[in-house]
Amino acid sequence: MRKPPDSIASIEDLRRRAHRRVPKPFMEYVENGSFAELTLHANRAELDAIRLRERVMFDVSNRKLGTTMLGEPVKMPVAIAPTGMCGAVWSNGEILSCRAAQAFGIPFSLSSNALLSLEDVAGAVDKPFWFQLYITRDRGFSEEMINRARAAGCSALILTMDLHVEGTRYRDVHNGLGIPPRLTPSNVWSIISHPAWAIAMLHSKRWSFGNYAGRVDPSHIREMAELVKDQLDPSYDQKTVEWVRKLWPRKLILKGILDPEDARLAINAGADAVLVSNHGGRQLDGAGATASILPDIVEAVGDRTEVFADSGVRSGLDVLKFLGLGARACFIGRAYLYGLGAFGEAGVTKALQLLYDELDTAMALTGITDASSVPRSVILDAGRRKRQHQS
Secondary structure, eight states: OOOOOTTOOSHHHHHHHHHHHSOHHHHHHHHOOSTTOHHHHHHHHHHHHOOBOOOOSSOOSSOBOOEEETTEEESSSEEEOOOTTHHHHSTTHHHHHHHHHHHHTSOBEEOTTOSSOHHHHHTTOSSOOEEEEOOBSOHHHHHHHHHHHHHTTOSEEEEEOSOSSOOOOHHHHHHTOSSSOOOOHHHHHHHHTOHHHHHHHTTOSOSSOGGGBTTBOTTOHHHHHHHHHHTBOTTOOHHHHHHHHHHOOSEEEEEEEOSHHHHHHHHHTTOSEEEEOOGGGTSSTTOOOHHHHHHHHHHHHTTSSEEEEOSSOOSHHHHHHHHHTTOSEEEESHHHHHHHHHHHHHHHHHHHHHHHHHHHHHHHHTTOOBGGGOOGGGBTTHHHHHHHHHO
16 A cells, blocks of 8 residues: 555544545444444543643753553553454554554554454564453463463453443444344445455455454354354453463553552452553443543552553544543554554554654643653643542
């Protein structure tokens, strides 16, 4: 795919390009939230409502965006979040995105529900990446996945905690991407009318959930999708996390934490970091926006663990807002997928560069010179907002 033109100025520009290049069912899968999508929209509304405190009486000529996440150096406080079906946005998207992230200098996280497997990605890149695990009813299979992640050299395991059951996403049902998936005249036409995407997909390594290969015939997409859904386990809890902790000797992140008490339990179970996330508004509709919940969790855990945040990030200004609310770093999902759909690997790189440049500008205009120590005062009226929340 060609290099993004200079006219691409924002993540929104990439989003519009992606919608032109990728069939509607798969872009709707990226975009949608659960039920009425209240939490999906609240994520953006809460971030938009935050105002930054502009400061000008400082020398900001030496700004440092680099920091660490779980001890790993990163070029900026951003990581690519695990996203299911990444390879359906563009052919071999997991490999393209991992290469872009690693070349840029940030972590890439591979989803259990990616199209490409752990081994597919590990064999195509030079550095360790992070792996996200869904606990399955078959604990033997979960243990096998953990061992495969160790063998693949993954340096961190992300254990998703908010998928005991799957949130209902109306747009997936309408587009035939529910479980089981189904072909409709509309989505068949959408694929036919996007020939560049269709031709690229002919060169995909896989067209099913690669990490589940061997459980059922991977050519039977319906059976594979049903297996993935049937393996969701509503029983896992703190003891399950402790079991994972014993099996996994490297860094462990618990994703989907939205309550201070859950954050404390996560630490007690052995988490090295918690990822404050509502799954991008794709699980419990009506759950709080990440930006509104993050400060309470940061206060609850103190310096006992690193706190990350995701859901709604579309610019470097959003990154700075999350840092000001207490996050160590942010994860991005849709923002990088827009770049992937628009321009492949080069589009992911473009999305990361946009975030970097915007964060750099925002830091300069708020008097911040170190992304690893952003004060709460960068948020305008942070003290007043805190008093209102406590009252």
